[in-house]
Amino acid sequence: MLAHEVLEDLVQVLGRENVLTEQEDLLTYAYDATAAMKHHKPDVVVAPLSTEQVADVVKIALRHHVPIYPRGSGTNLSGGTIPIEGGIVLSMLNLNKILEVDQDNLTATVQPGVIIQALNDEAAKYGLLYPPDPGTVTTATMGGSVSECSGGLRGLKYGVTKHYIMGLQMVLANGEVIRWGGKTVKNVTGYDLVALFTGAEGTLGIITEIIVKLIPAPEARKSILAVFDDIDKAGRAIAAIIRNKVIPATLEILDNATIQTVENFVHAGLPMDAEAVLLCEVDGYKEVVEREAVLVERILKEEGAVQVKIAKDDKERDLLWLARRSALPALAQKRPTTVLEDATVPRSKIPDMLKAIRRIATKYNLQIATFGHAGDGNLHPTILTDERELEEMKRVHMAVDEIFETAIALGGTLSGEHGIGIAKMKYLGLEFGEAGVAALRRIKEAMDPNYVLNPLKMVRRD
Amino acid sequence: MSVYDSLDSITEELHKCMKCGNCMAVCPIYKETRKEVGVARGKISLAEYILSGEAEMTKGMADRFSLCTTCMACNTNCPCGVRFDKIILAARAEAVRKKGLHPVKKIAFTALKMQRMFDFGMKAGSIFQGVALKNAPSRHSKLARMRVDVGIGKEKLFPMLSKKTLRSEFPEVVTIKNPKMRVGFFTGCMINYFYTDIGRAVIEVLTENNIEVVIPKFQACCGIPASVNGDVDSACSLAKRNLRAFERMGADALVVACSSGGTAWKHVYGELLENDHEFKALADKWAKKSYDISEFLIHQVPFKKEGLGRVRRKVTYHEPCHLNRGQGISKEPREILKSIPGVELIEMKEPGRCCGMAGSFSLVHPDLSVQISDRKTADIQTTNTDTVATGCPACRLQLQSGIENAGFDREVLHTVQILAESYRVGK
Ligand SMILES: Cc1cc2nc3c(=O)[nH]c(=O)nc-3n(C[C@H](O)[C@H](O)[C@H](O)COP(=O)(O)OP(=O)(O)OC[C@H]3O[C@@H](n4cnc5c(N)ncnc54)[C@H](O)[C@@H]3O)c2cc1C
Ligand code: SF4
Ligand code: SF4
Numbered sequence: 001m002l003a004h005e006v007l008e009d010l011v012q013v014l015g016r017e018n019v020l021t022e023q024e025d026l027l028t029y030a031y032d033a034t035a036a037m038k039h040h041k042p043d044v045v046v047a048p049l050s051t052e053q054v055a056d057v058v059k060i061a062l063r064h065h066v067p068i069y070p071r072g073s074g075t076n077l078s079g080g081t082i083p084i085e086g087g088i089v090l091s092m093l094n095l096n097k098i099l100e101v102d103q104d105n106l107t108a109t110v111q112p113g114v115i116i117q118a119l120n121d122e123a124a125k126y127g128l129l130y131p132p133d134p135g136t137v138t139t140a141t142m143g144g145s146v147s148e149c150s151g152g153l154r155g156l157k158y159g160v161t162k163h164y165i166m167g168l169q170m171v172l173a174n175g176e177v178i179r180w181g182g183k184t185v186k187n188v189t190g191y192d193l194v195a196l197f198t199g200a201e202g203t204l205g206i207i208t209e210i211i212v213k214l215i216p217a218p219e220a221r222k223s224i225l226a227v228f229d230d231i232d233k234a235g236r237a238i239a240a241i242i243r244n245k246v247i248p249a250t251l252e253i254l255d256n257a258t259i260q261t262v263e264n265f266v267h268a269g270l271p272m273d274a275e276a277v278l279l280c281e282v283d284g285y286k287e288v289v290e291r292e293a294v295l296v297e298r299i300l301k302e303e304g305a306v307q308v309k310i311a312k313d314d315k316e317r318d319l320l321w322l323a324r325r326s327a328l329p330a331l332a333q334k335r336p337t338t339v340l341e342d343a344t345v346p347r348s349k350i351p352d353m354l355k356a357i358r359r360i361a362t363k364y365n366l367q368i369a370t371f372g373h374a375g376d377g378n379l380h381p382t383i384l385t386d387e388r389e390l391e392e393m394k395r396v397h398m399a400v401d402e403i404f405e406t407a408i409a410l411g412g413t414l415s416g417e418h419g420i421g422i423a424k425m426k427y428l429g430l431e432f433g434e435a436g437v438a439a440l441r442r443i444k445e446a447m448d449p450n451y452v453l454n455p456l457k458m459v460r461r462d
Numbered sequence: 463m464s465v466y467d468s469l470d471s472i473t474e475e476l477h478k479c480m481k482c483g484n485c486m487a488v489c490p491i492y493k494e495t496r497k498e499v500g501v502a503r504g505k506i507s508l509a510e511y512i513l514s515g516e517a518e519m520t521k522g523m524a525d526r527f528s529l530c531t532t533c534m535a536c537n538t539n540c541p542c543g544v545r546f547d548k549i550i551l552a553a554r555a556e557a558v559r560k561k562g563l564h565p566v567k568k569i570a571f572t573a574l575k576m577q578r579m580f581d582f583g584m585k586a587g588s589i590f591q592g593v594a595l596k597n598a599p600s601r602h603s604k605l606a607r608m609r610v611d612v613g614i615g616k617e618k619l620f621p622m623l624s625k626k627t628l629r630s631e632f633p634e635v636v637t638i639k640n641p642k643m644r645v646g647f648f649t650g651c652m653i654n655y656f657y658t659d660i661g662r663a664v665i666e667v668l669t670e671n672n673i674e675v676v677i678p679k680f681q682a683c684c685g686i687p688a689s690v691n692g693d694v695d696s697a698c699s700l701a702k703r704n705l706r707a708f709e710r711m712g713a714d715a716l717v718v719a720c721s722s723g724g725t726a727w728k729h730v731y732g733e734l735l736e737n738d739h740e741f742k743a744l745a746d747k748w749a750k751k752s753y754d755i756s757e758f759l760i761h762q763v764p765f766k767k768e769g770l771g772r773v774r775r776k777v778t779y780h781e782p783c784h785l786n787r788g789q790g791i792s793k794e795p796r797e798i799l800k801s802i803p804g805v806e807l808i809e810m811k812e813p814g815r816c817c818g819m820a821g822s823f824s825l826v827h828p829d830l831s832v833q834i835s836d837r838k839t840a841d842i843q844t845t846n847t848d849t850v851a852t853g854c855p856a857c858r859l860q861l862q863s864g865i866e867n868a869g870f871d872r873e874v875l876h877t878v879q880i881l882a883e884s885y886r887v888g889k
Contacts (some may be wrong), residue, residue: 024522025497027511033481047496074498075483093496113496117487138487223498329541336477388477 002043005460006064010046010088016286018094020045029418032074032081032422035339036396037276041084042069047091051133051169051177051208054090056454058206059175061088067455070202072113072144074137076422078341080148084456092143095208098122101325105183106214107166110144110339111134112207119212124312128214131158134417135328149199151417153324156253156375156417157249157283158215160417167211173204173448183211196443202454204447221249221283222293223317226305227274228306231255234276235351237303239373241280244299246292249279253352258327258369258382259426265330271307276354278305278374279324288427327371328382335367335384343407344378355382356406363402364395376415404430420458428460464733465552466694469513472552476513477494478542479506485536485546490816491529492692492831499526502536502546505635509553510634524557528564529827531834532690532818532830533783547577547788551690558692603728628654628661629700634679636665641674648704650723651683652855662720664755665883670885671765680707685721687821701731705744715762716752719878721784721854722821727752728789747754754785755878756794756853772804773880776847779807780861781814795853795877801882809811810841819860831860832867839864842872850874 010019020026021044029040033203043066053192059070067087072138074081078190081406085090096113110119117138131365133152134140136238144411146168151160160359181194197204228234238251254262254270254277270277282292293310300308311317333339345353354370355381361368374380381403385396404414404427414424414431428437437460444459446449451461463471492501499505508526527550536546569700628649645668653661668675668712685700705725708716715860718724731745759765777799786792792814799807816823818834842850842865850861850872862874 013853018498022507023517024520024526025499028498028507029519031481033483073486096496137484139483178884290472326541331483332542333478333479338480387831450787 004251006060006066007044009064010044010057013060014046014048014053016176017033018047020047029071029074029091030078031071032071032079032241033075034082034421035287035337036078036383036393037079037423039081040082040084040086042089043086043090045091049094051095051171054095054206055088055121055171055175055177056172057088058171060453062173062175062450065450066452068206068452070147070206071141072141072147073115073136073139075140076144076421077146077342077418078148078201078415078419078423080419080421080454080457082422092141095143099209100124101128101214102130102183104156107183107201107211109147109209109211109213110142112141112146113208114142116140116142116145121298123214123312124217127217129217129270130162130212130214131162132161135325140145142210142212143405146198146207146210147200147202148419149380149417151376153250153252153373155350156251157247165194165198166211166213167337168197168207169209170207172452173450179209181211190434192354199419201421201458203458204453206453215437218249218283220286220289221317222283222289223320224280224282224296224300225307225309225311225320226278226280227271227307228276228278228304229274229306230304231275231354232351234278234374235348235354237278237300237305238350239301239348240303240374241296242375244295246295246299248280248292248296250279250393251373252279252324253277253350253372253374253379254279254324254327255370257367258331258371260371261334262323262326265333266319266322266326268319272322274306279320297325311350324371328380329383331369332385332455335386337387339383339385339400340418341381341383341400341403342378342416342418343381343403343412343414344371344376345410345412347375347377348375348439349410349412350374350379352410353377353379353407353412356410357403358365360399360402360406364399366392366395366399369398373416376416377412390462401427402435422457425458425460463546464736466689466697466734467737469552469556470507471514472509472549475545475549476506476510478539479491479503480542481507482541484539488539490531490533490809490837491830493837494828494830495529495627501543502527502540502549505530506549509549512556519557519560520852521561524554524561524564525699526692527553527557528823529830531783531818531823533814533816533820534787535783535814535816538787544695553781554690554692555691555694558694561767561843564691564693571836576860585841591653592774597889608879618678620811623655624658626658629677629679629681631658631662632665632677633691634677636669636675636677638669638672638674640670640672643714644674644676644712645678646678646708646711646716647709648681648684648716648718648723649677650718650720651849652859653719657855657858657876660858660879663876663879664717665753666882667759667765667878667885668717670769670882671759671763673763676711676713678707678711680710682707684720684723684726685727685734686730689734691822694734697730698734701726701734701745705741705748706730708748709744714751716748717755717758718752719755719853719876720856721754721782721788722856724752724754725784725788727886728768731845753852754789754791754809756798757789759878759881760794760797765881767801769888770803770884771800773802773884773887773889775849775880776806776808777849777880778842778845778847779813779877780809780810780817780850780852781856782852783814783816785853786814790852795851798877798881799851802880803878805884808845808847810845812841815841817860817864819856819859821856826858832864833862836868838866843868843870848872851877851878851880853877
């Protein structure tokens with residue numbers, strides 16, 4: 001339980017209406033989108049209206065030794081917002097203004113509670129685009145996606161969140177406010193704290209303002225579907241496209257289990273017996289797009305696709321992407337619990353990874369469907385299960401362990417885009433070794449010696 | 463086991479929710495409050511805590527479950543197919559079982575149930591209105607504003623009670639020569655007491671299409687205001703009364719012109735009366751032949767196009783949640799509007815977004831209701847139109863009230879009124 005003075009101090013700074021203390025409200029901040037994760041109720045939820053108020057909250061927390069758990073929309077998949085030690089949940093949703101779109105410098109300045117899609121809607125008015133597009137564009141906040149360094153479908157050509165973050169204002173663990181980076185393309189002044197805070201999962205400081213890079217929205221796009229009867233051929237096709245110096249905006253793969261589920265769900269005309277389908281989109285100037293689409297079509301055929309189809313019009317295109325976007329929802333309806341991983345390997349190892357996942361599914365007798373951003377080597381093995389079946393959940397955990405081990409052995413990483421949070425903390429040693437984990441901890445302790453900010457996430461406290 | 467009987471009935475529904483938060487993108491309440499408890503995911507988690515025994519159904523819980531316009535937008539946007547409409551009904555029924563009805567709602571529902579009292583209120587209406595409400599200047603419909611704030615805010619505009627109820631204006635059977643069909647008209651309260659002009663338009667259009675209209679005197683409130691707020695007993699007795707009323711008069715089909723009435727006859731009565739064999743059979747029988755007026759005119763009649771006169775209106779169409787998502791009727795009203803000569807249909811941004819009325823929701827959460835309405839009003843204002851068409855009297859009230867408060871000029875009508883107008887002009 002929180003000392004009474006803490007609540008009084010918080011109310012004094014934020015006013016009654018932005019401090020939630022009733023059980024019925026607190027219980028709704030005990031979880032996030034992470035599956036099969038124990039929930040924890042916070043002691044209080046606060047929703048500040050300004051950077052100054054955020055700084056005041058941090059100072060109060062520091063004074064009373066109470067942990068702070070920053071929260072955007074709570075859609076992360078690694079337990080990043082769960083207040084595992086109670087304390088204060090800091091909702092950033094009231095800081096939700098787009099402060100500026102700067103057409104001359106191609107930047108936008110936003111508060112962290114802005115929803116990604118809202119920024120894109122605003123940018124679109126100027127013919128501009130903010131490319132990072134996680135599956136949650138219409139719900140996730142800018143602060144949350146910067147803190148997770150979210151990826152999405154366009155990663156292959158356009159990169160991920162970190163490639164678009166130019167400057168940050170942040171409240172440090174001691175309550176001081178700093179600005180780093182800015183609107184300049186070049187900036188080598190000091191350590192790159194902007195890069196450090198991007199993907200820090202709220203463990204180093206609280207982001208209160210973000211300057212992002214925008215790009216001109218591409219003029220045209222074309223989507224291509226390719227069907228394979230062999231996973232290896234699909235893998236070779238991915239490599240061949242890139243080798244031919246075409247960088248599609250998007251290059252996605254669905255395995256057989258996913259295809260069957262999706263096809264039953266949306267009837268997009270995917271062949272049920274295919275081993276894999278690749279979905280590719282090229283974008284840019286009209287003329288370039290025409291040329292690249294034909295080239296991609298030829299490469300896919302040469303690499304042994306049994307069927308290649310270029311979407312004729314927007315309707316066909318939308319149907320293809322509906323199929324891709326329905327992958328997770330369709331799978332999620334099959335069993336009550338959906339464990340979605342994002343182990344990532346070098347692009348060339350995609351066939352090995354897919355085969356390993358299939359082997360693991362058989363070994364532990366589990367339903368695993370895999371889809372994902374093949375062009376980025378970022379796969380989403382999705383385990384369909386039921387968290388009430390305890391014996392099955394044990395097998396799920398063993399399978400997850402083995403998926404991670406395989407990814408690392410193939411030269412990959414634990415997480416491509418969903419973050420470490422609570423869920424993957426124990427695997428860090430696999431990737432960094434003990435010395436690496438210790439280095440991570442020293443950075444945490446340099447910035448937040450008292451473990452006030454999102455404690456017990458990403459960094460172990462010994 | 464129906465959702466009205468016990469919270470256990472939704473266990474599987476709750477388990478389907480993967481907490482992805484997609485519902486946040488569309489929830490009108492969450493958009494305003496930005497609090498997790500406003501969105502489906504938050505209320506689902508509360509129901510889970512209650513079922514697992516981790517939390518109890520407190521008065522505070524009941525208050526949280528009242529935070530929902532039951533607009534069903536979350537249903538449509540949910541990747542896991544969670545039927546939140548069922549969850550909220552079950553949670554509210556549980557809340558009433560454990561904690562009783564919210565006082566404001568209690569007054570409203572008992573009045574609805576006691577129809578005689580309501581009818582008396584109508585007769586005394588002019589006096590009552592003089593005391594409590596003052597006329598709000600409006601060019602289009604009679605709206606009134608509360609003189610004193612009785613806990614529901616003074617912002618909200620109310621329609622003036624009509625001089626005569628619709629059902630007293632017409633005989634029980636509106637006969638015509640050689641009818642091709644006999645149709646029962648379930649008026650619902652708002653059309654009977656306030657918006658009698660919608661009711662007249664329904665009768666006009668049906669008779670114009672050579673259909674005999676039966677308006678059973680004994681019919682009552684549809685019961686939805688009670689059932690969505692967990693007052694299952696009242697809802698059941700209203701359902702039975704209505705079924706009896708229409709069964710006694712008999713009809714080839716039943717039409718409604720409000721979205722709650724349609725929902726009641728098509729879906730809710732069967733569920734409410736699941737454990738009553740005799741009435742369950744009746745409910746199922748009538749459910750099969752119940753239609754919204756626009757659905758009926760497009761698919762069952764189809765309504766005659768000759769004789770339609772020119773109506774010069776630029777119209778934008780607002781989708782009632784329980785007509786669009788609740789009954790899948792969205793193309794039909796537009797088809798009617800487009801077939802009327804002179805009518806130009808101009809879509810607003812997000813026509814399917816909830817207007818925030820949601821029956822008694824607007825009484826219990828007046829401020830939120832107005833905030834939600836303001837967004838709708840702004841969307842309407844940016845269309846270059848002179849008329850707003852919709853398919854539900856409750857939406858009509860909310861939209862007109864929002865427009866009057868914003869101080870611009872649009873006439874809000876039920877789609878069928880514009881069709882009736884066209885037949886009239888064509889004569
Ligand atoms: C269905 C589904 C699909 C998804 N698809 C993708 C995908 O394609 N690609 C992808 O990368 N991710 C995906 N995700 C994961 C998730 O949507 C992203 O990580 C998202 O960007 C998180 O945003 P949020 O606002 O919900 O953040 P939260 O979940 O609220 O927070 C995420 C982390 O950021 C911290 N934080 C939040 N705000 C701040 C702040 N202002 N300052 C400091 N720290 C802060 C929190 O403490 C937490 O550690 C998906 C999730 C779901 C449920
Ligand atoms: S969209 Fe559906 S599954 Fe996702 S949180 Fe909302 S109700 Fe649950
Ligand atoms: S029904 Fe509407 S108001 Fe209720 S939770 Fe769903 S989206 Fe929100």
